[in-house]
Amino acid sequence: MPEARPQIVWLRRDLRLSDQEAFRAASARGPVIPVYVLDDETPRHRAMGGASRWWLHHSLASLATDLHKHNAQLILRRGRAAEVLAALVEETGASGVHALRHYEPWWRNAERALDKALPVGVKFIRHGGLYLLPPGTVTTAAGGPYKIFTPFYRALRERMPPGDPLPVPSLTLPESWPASDRLEDWNLLPDSPDWSAGMRAAWQVGEGAAQEQLWDFAERAGSYEEQRNLPSVDGSSRLSPHLHFGEISPRQVWNVFTRRSGEGVESFLRELVWRDYAANVLLQFHDYPEHSYKESFAAFLWRDHESEAAADLQAWQHGRTGYPIVDAGMRQLWATGWMHNRVRMIAASFLTKHLLIDWRVGERWFWDTLVDADYASNGTNWQWVAGTGIDASMFVRIMAPLTQSPKFEAAGYIREWVPELTELPDAAIHDPSDIERPADYPAKIIEHRAGRERALAAYREL
Template structure:
């Protein structure tokens, strides 16, 4: 029998359209391994919601592997140490994996490659990040020309099917217990809403894709309406690699109508990776110089406002609905994400990095590139971003995008108010258990514009 081949799994937890598994399966016995490495990412180790998702995704992947005659090996530690040790233990001659582009994973790939024969494959994005360049060969910084150039290279390669069987080694090495990793919350168990909302794993991803198929043609018309069930809910499945972007593209490209807008959102995911490839510290460093001296609020009052925002107690119904949806389900509607993020940065003048960190811990789709790019776009600090002086008005946004039913679902204190009042309840109409606004919109706008002038000066 040939010596075994290790497949190093990270955010690519699927069997179909998975180039590393397909290549390894053709070379000999395969040892699929997931390494829980909290040391390499350091402060970017997965947050609580992502760890909940990871537990269930790994359990699903192990079950799928066993149906193919294989299984998933679990090890904990630093990848650059664990993988060479596993190769020596098993006699494996090669390690196969998909490219990852977060700065810590790029560093880990270099370190692992110095100690074992590491073969990296593409497949987590429509095209390899860095491959779409200008006529002069430079990477794009602005989304629109990037998307135009990316579109010219579409469709992506055809989807590769799952192998019929995955050859197993003569004997299996020790695997750690998933339960012993303590990825699930226990005291308290705050994940009830996540369990109700999601089915992690490859099967869950394809169920979401199938459910979205009938709505994709109306995406542009309905995607901004949080009271409608109009979005794909594929973001966590894409983040954990339970489905490939090529699978999504080929399934949706012929839907007609305004599906092109949805495909552009899949392209935005590629764009975000392009940005962090150029600016690895994008998750913690503003791209525009005025923000280096921006007068963010700090101190006791600012911290109290931050807690109110996190808990959905700002007094702005659309913001509070979004933040409560996030806490309950680990996800938030995209339009509401923009409103809630803008409120933190521009109404409360709290550093965008504080919001990015909260999303990192509470989102099941917490993705380093997308999270950082989206926050910097909203703050106005990014290489391609909204202008800081464009300040979203949450009250009018709520009415414009017909969020009444959404607010009733997530802010039940206001459920009895009519549509005409629920977006902006008058003081006398506010229930006693619903807070007053942290700050009036006009006062917040004036304060934000003054802070911007100070930063520019």
């Protein structure tokens, strides 16, 4: 039976109206007040990086526009989420708060705090929907969590497809709306300087754009397996920021492919499961992105990135290492907030092995610069590449960027992102000789063999 008292929908990384259980459940109970709280204060909070804030601004603007079509508003408030929401409950007389369950340590803290902060009789109801299956529910025969990807994938796969997505609910509106901050006043967009031109050119943000991107990719998914590793080709879905901010649900993505088969589709769905796997790792180890999982690495001889290795770190960040594939990736990241997955692996391996810089330094850089920066996925992938993690490639498996680049046909990609090298023929562009190397393109900051040997020596020390 619907109530007259409003229901608050607390939004975080679930900025959509369709397949959104919190909206569905709230609207079944009463008038709905959607709220986004900009919270940089809850204990253990890892504040969003610059690129994420840019995306967030546009995603909130898009959601507000979509809500207006239902004559509803998006209420914006700032502060410690539990306190802000409890105050809003008092103010509006709401009898329930609905949210999708989140797994970052700060969101778990905020959810616990909200449980305590709400007045007696007001319910805080958490729903699933961020992942294909709720993290923690894919378990071994003995009932424990999986640590390794492949058995996790097999067990999750047996429980797919994930069921039908929910339609957009019809929203009942409250009699009056509480006050809201103005999005512009949050200063989420960069202004001095405005470095977001490349991001504006690369992305359409919001639920509608996410759906378009999904259907565009669905046309190409058959060739995903052959093309996903080729950075010069638009072979992957580019859904990662939309999935991260919840503009689309993984269930909606999976369902497009339920009745399709083939190598490309299977390979894509397997990649999608990595997202669930990363959340499953984070749920087991709450500070996974903060420390090497393999404890022995606490004593590893990383170079000091604030002194001895500072110039090398800067060269990596700015795409000036002298390795064209690494530089192309780092410049794509800086310009668009995204980097091709194969190149992420090469660039991360280069930082942690050739430059012998702690993976956590790279993880932080990606956190600040990726539009899909995701606490679980970023940490899991960095530890995987560095060889320090739970399901990691070994440290001694050192990627050779100069071999990877021609193997994955990166010439076109390098031309796009490293204009100094545009004139070089394919044969020279992956590793220009001293004569071929243009004057405005840097020499290699370390030779491959020297970098490799230094990394292996550090590992032997360990």
